[in-house]
Amino acid sequence: MKYQAPKGVSEYFPPRSRSFEWVRESLLTPIRRAGYQLLELPVFEDTELFTRGVGASTDVVSKEMYTFEDRGGRSITLRPEGTVGALRSIIEHGLDRGTLPAKVFYSGPFFRAERPQAGRYRQFYQVGIEAVGTEDPALDAEVIALAHAGYRALGLTQFRLEITSLGDSQTRALHRVDLLSFIDALELDAATKARAELNPLRLFDDKREEVRELMSTAPLLLDYLSDESRSHFDQVKGFLKDLGIKFTVNPRMVRGLDYYTGTTFEFVHDLLGAQSGIGGGGRYDGLMEQLGGQSVSGIGFGLGIDRALLAAEAEGVVEKEAFVTDLFIIPLGAPAKSVALSLSDELRTYDLTVEISFGDRPLKSAMKNADKCGAGYALILGDAELASGIVELKEMRTGATTSVSLSSLVSTITTELLTW
RNA sequence: GUGGGCGUAGCUCAGCUGGUAGAGCACUCGGUUGUGGUCCGAGAUGUCGCGGGUUCGAGCCCCGUCGUUCACCCCA
DSSP, X not given: OOOOOOTTBOOOOTTHHXXXXXXXXXXXXXXXXXXXXXXXXOSEEEXXXXXXXXXXXXXXXXXXXXXXXXXXXXXXXXXXXXXXXXXXXXXXXXXXXXXSSEEEEEEEEXXXXXXXXXXXXXXXXXXXXXXXXXXOHHHHHHHHHHHHXXXXXXXXXXXXEEEEEOOOHHHHHHHHHHHHHHHHTSOOOHHHHHHHHHOGGGGGGOOXXXXXXXXXXXXXXXXXXXXXXXXXXXXXXXXXXXXXXXXXXXXXXXXXXXXXEEEEEEEEETTSTTOOEEEEEEEESSHHHHTTSOSOOEEEEEEEHHHHHHHHXXXXXXXXXXXXXXXXXXXXXXXXXXXXXXXXXXXXXXXXXXXXXXSOOOHHHHHHHHHHTTOSEEEEEOHHHHHHSEEEEEETTTOOEEEEEGGXXXXXXXXXXXXX
16 A cells, blocks of 8 residues: 555544544534534634634644645644634624624634544544623533533433633632642652643643642632632533533643633543543633734634544444435446436436446346445336336335336336335 | 554454465355345455565564554643
8 A cells, every 4th residue: 555644634434434424413403503603714824823822832832733834935834723713714704793692613624733542633523613702601501502412412421521610810810829839839740840830720630640649739720710700600500500411510620722711611521541522612701802803702612523423433322324325226238327327317306315336237236236325226227128118116125116117207206215 | 742552455353483375254256038135156355564684584583664553741
């Protein structure tokens, strides 16, 4: 094999590509039904948009971006996440000056130059939404509910929702001071100290027992929330309870993107190994303004399609429905091929899936193929049929055939197949 | 970026203490005239990831490289 896909990319090909579509559509359906509208975005942006938007100190920006120079000498980066690009587009086209909240969704590939691992790819797929222009805690609850609804639509049960509040900038500043002095008193190795310097919250997420132990008495951001932030968070929790959505408050939750404030959440799946986050998001108070838009808050999420598929497979809930063709036409000879071509062309306008047997295979093999593609009906078109104008329509399931005149075939099939 | 495992036909894998490759599934064709799902028969397919080394000889040993996988890190 001479050529291989670039390292660490996820590819979906038949038959699994069908499951991929199923996951994407299942996640998208609740979103569309909530009135979110499509935002079709470029997969690359000016590098500066990301360094400014998601934060230069984040791992995503500092060591995981695919950045290159285009022919005009501009620094371009393949999008590592969706929010910043979506907001750029919202601002650029004035959506934040229209009806608020502006509610958009997107779906597509994202890129991060990381070491590949189970559930972690260099090109991966996400479904995301952004709702910009209101601080209403009911919106927070709806956004979380939409992700939840998507996972439920897939049939997932072994996942949990963790939420927390990162408060506003003042509460974070106060907490940071105390946290830093707490960490300063700890005995830590150089690498860990360096991480703490970039973002002290990171230490809450450390997987080592010793560090967890040390951090168990660290000051929690949740205890520093301003009255306003606390009230907002309490309302969000209340709405989630009313919705019947189970969650746990995780005051040690850490997100890798700098823009998050207030409500922050994460969906974690139990069967996925190290890369267990299947989706997450949160509120971002200052981001719109920072990117040059209106000074309004927004909230959104990103759901990993790859990981949701992995989770569905791990739980054994992947939709089993195989690829199905309604009618399989087997032409014998050139004149029959011509008829088969126009017949299928017409039938497809009725929303039917119609396939033709190509390559002059022996009839036996062609029938075998009809079987393989799960055809509901098979139709043999030979010289005899063309001469008599009568064809036998064979129902594959039962093997029964019915005689139909070629001239009334389309109306017969459309009434038969569409009513069945 | 760091560390460990693995890399043989499309897929899942076997290959004994080194002697120039096999199974099952899938695929193609056939089991007499134009009909599938079972059964039977026949057939095609691999530079044993790639490069180098040791050896009379390497799929089996050594080094490198690429890919993959698991974990760290990070996150979808």
